[in-house]
Amino acid sequence: MIDKYKKESRYSIQEILNRPFARIPSSLEHEFHSYQKDQIFKFLLQVNILAQCAYVFYSIADWYILADVGLLAVWLKLSYTALISLVTVLIYTFSRSLKLFDLMLPLSIIGAAAIWFYLLNLSHSPDTPIYLYASLIFVVLANLCVQIRFIPAVVISLIISAVIYTGVYCVVNADWHQIKLFSLIYTPVFMFSLYISWTSTQKSKMLFLHSKLDEINCQALNIIAHPDVLTGLHNRHQFTQLAEQEIQSAQKFAHPICLLMFDVDEFKKINDSYGYDIGDQVLQQIAETSSNILRANDVLARFGGEEFIMLLPRAHLEQTRKIAERLRKAIANSHLITDDGTKLQYTISIGIAEFSVQNPDLNSVIKRADEALYQAKKNGRNQTRGYQPFKP
Known part of the structure; x- marks a missing residue:
């Protein structure tokens, strides 16, 4: 950035x-x-x-x-x-x-x-x-x-x-x-x-x-013009630019808008056990799986390290939860075959937050989604948690 x-x-x-x-x-x-x-x-x-x-x-x-x-x-x-x-x-x-x-x-x-x-x-x-x-x-x-x-x-x-x-x-x-x-x-x-x-x-x-x-x-154009090298997704700066546009549109037309953050569970253990090349392949596969679940106007980006972020315009909290669960299950059902023939399965934890009409600040919503992601990790990983209370 x-x-x-x-x-x-x-x-x-x-x-x-x-x-x-x-x-x-x-x-x-x-x-x-x-x-x-x-x-x-x-x-x-x-x-x-x-x-x-x-x-x-x-x-x-x-x-x-x-x-x-x-x-x-x-x-x-x-x-x-x-x-x-x-x-x-x-x-x-x-x-x-x-x-x-x-x-x-x-x-x-x-x-x-x-x-x-x-x-x-x-x-x-x-x-x-x-x-x-x-x-x-x-x-x-x-x-x-x-x-x-x-x-x-x-x-x-x-x-x-x-x-x-x-x-x-x-x-x-x-x-x-x-x-x-x-x-x-x-x-x-x-x-x-x-x-x-x-x-x-x-x-x-x-x-x-x-x-x-x-x-x-x-420098700004170079950053915007080049997506994340490893996954091919938007980079963090691109996400911010696109998200701000969607937020303005949501305000203008009174559309709901939600955000979810997710990262790989125990990603350090994957790197330590199988090497960074396998870790990179995990991130690439997650990016591909996530991209297949995207709707037309959704914005997906690699936020940094093993962390991803997704903006869902015109999506209420419950609708976002369903999309998040579909994503979580799809990734949990995927796997990689390592060089020694080992079948490697991995999971993600997801945090969800909804934009407030009174305070549609992107950084605030990212912070709330990150706190929800922390709760998902704390509660055992491989699950979805929302910042606003709802039944899992």
Whole structure:
């Protein structure tokens, strides 16, 4: 069966996916980071390296545009790029921290932006006021590869913006008209960059949650699709699904519905005396005999081990008792021939319970049938007992 944890996870994921903003439950955070590491770790490395290459390219442009500080620009930017690239490779190789790696590029851009405006402030090039607009690329790059944590990306983007505005303020000599013009261009780019990181982080969460939901549903379908291997009957999960449908139908149309549980008497002794292969043959023969007694709408399943369960829609308690007795006698009259020629006969004990109109809970009825089965065992085995009193 799908365990309780997975059922709760499925309901939790479905609820989150129906909300406008996805949020990873704390119970799935570790799996989310592991999933993201498999999906995007190499991508983050590639983006970081490409960003450093772009920064190097700008140092070449500095050589021509900021000629008076061109040599210093090339030296500073190449040194910084080499340092950041080394740290990036070390984190990728040894740390493997996805949270840190996800923010590696935005963090490195803080220093890159500071160097950029330091050089612009030193230069006396007439192109400096125009060249400072190229700094828009910093906040875009910072948010381009963020995949898992949006709030830290916002904080870092604000720090980058503070560095940029400080640099602009110094380059334009506190000319508020120039600062306003810069803001008119920078603000929509800033908002757009945050939108990029927002959609990226939401998309990564949604992809993971859909993947996790598909995994859980696939496991459930596999369980439902495969009957009990030994007997060919429904498995426990299949029985639960079919029984719930029959219970709903019985409620809707006010039909009676009963349940019986039965298992092999002294099955351990059979296994110990004749071996597990013979024990398996006993279970297979019981499954075949039980199937022959089934009515059209009855639901039969192997409940576990040597225990079987049967749901009988449209059957009152007395009618169920007659079916149970017919089953018990048919199995008592059957036998197996063992490898040494021994004729092996075996019996079952049966417990019966009827669904209450006021409380048609499947688990409660199973519990009552199991208690009736216990009474049948206690009273000598090879008999039928009902949870509600009736004459045997």
